[in-house]
Amino acid sequence: MIELVLIGIGTGNPEHLTLQAIREINAADLILIPRKGSDKADLADLRRRICQQVLQNLQTRIVEFDMPVRRAADRDYLRGVDDWHDAIAEIWTTTIHAQLPAGGTVALLVWGDPSLYDSTLRIAARLAPRPVVRSIPGLMSLNVLAAAHAIGLNDVGAPFLVTTGRQLRGHGWPAGIETIVVMLDGECSFRQIDPAGVTIHWGAFVGMPGQILLSGPLAETGPAIVEARQAARAEHGWLMDIYLLRRAIAPQDQSPAAATPG
Numbered sequence: 093m094i095e096l097v098l099i100g101i102g103t104g105n106p107e108h109l110t111l112q113a114i115r116e117i118n119a120a121d122l123i124l125i126p127r128k129g130s131d132k133a134d135l136a137d138l139r140r141r142i143c144q145q146v147l148q149n150l151q152t153r154i155v156e157f158d159m160p161v162r163r164a165a166d167r168d169y170l171r172g173v174d175d176w177h178d179a180i181a182e183i184w185t186t187t188i189h190a191q192l193p194a195g196g197t198v199a200l201l202v203w204g205d206p207s208l209y210d211s212t213l214r215i216a217a218r219l220a221p222r223p224v225v226r227s228i229p230g231l232m233s234l235n236v237l238a239a240a241h242a243i244g245l246n247d248v249g250a251p252f253l254v255t256t257g258r259q260l261r262g263h264g265w266p267a268g269i270e271t272i273v274v275m276l277d278g279e280c281s282f283r284q285i286d287p288a289g290v291t292i293h294w295g296a297f298v299g300m301p302g303q304i305l306l307s308g309p310l311a312e313t314g315p316a317i318v319e320a321r322q323a324a325r326a327e328h329g330w331l332m333d334i335y336l337l338r339r340a341i342a343p344q345d346q347s348p349a350a351a352t353p354g
């Protein structure tokens with residue numbers, strides 16, 4: 093029997109690892125590390141370093157595998173992702189059965205938390221025969237962004253929405269929500285919304301040594317973020333960023349619920 097453990101490792105700071113994550117890393121028979129070629133964004137180095145730092149079990153094997161390349165199928169985005177997940181599931185299956193023919197525990201070190209904009213759980217569901225799957229929580233980029241700016245994610249008693257750059261570009265500011273967190277945005281989609289009354293809290297490489305933070309009114313800070321992104325991408329060759337947008341609520345729109353401390 094195969095047990096597959098998806099271990100959330102936080103967003104790049106080895107100090108994000110929980111005691112539970114360290115215990116699970118050491119309990120694994122096999123750790124799979126994905127490689128995306130020469131692209132630094134594959135973060136394979138960081139995963140290797142984490143293993144060097146916390147792995148004490150000499151029986152645990154570390155095996156790297158090459159990630160299949162995703163087809164650039166912008167017109168049929170979901171189909172492209174689906175095919176890609178199938179291809180990854182096939183590589184996992186082949187590697188796991190070659191390494192653990194008699195069964196055992198396989199771990200994957202998942203960026204942030206496995207539940208947030210991450211496909212590992214969905215890919216795991218495609219494996220046949222189906223392994224026992226466990227998910228170990230990790231710090232998410234949105235926690236780390238909020239901590240870096242020392243801000244709350246929600247306004248008093250109010251909801252917030254986590255979405256993607258693609259959604260923000262396609263559908264604009266969602267109705268009934270004053271705070272949105274935007275991830276997976278390679279295109280500075282905040283440029284497409286009306287900046288009046290909107291504050292942005294932006295972070296690149298949050299929790300990592302090269303962390304960059306900018307915040308302020310969107311009208312002025314937006315162009316500074318576009319520049320900072322370009323400079324960081326030129327320097328590092330890749331970039332990962334996330335931001336929170338908050339719209340001031342007009343006093344007449346505040347509901348009585350907003351007066352309840354939350």
Ligand SMILES: C[S@@+](CC[C@H](N)C(=O)[O-])C[C@H]1O[C@@H](n2cnc3c(N)ncnc32)[C@H](O)[C@@H]1O
Nearest residue numbers: 103204205208232233275276297298332333334
């Ligand atoms: C595929 S998702 C993975 C999210 C991850 N599972 C989590 O819990 O945060 C990748 C997106 O997460 C955000 N992200 C992850 N790590 C980040 C970091 N260190 N700094 C800024 N954004 C980050 C970015 O928006 C990036 O495009």
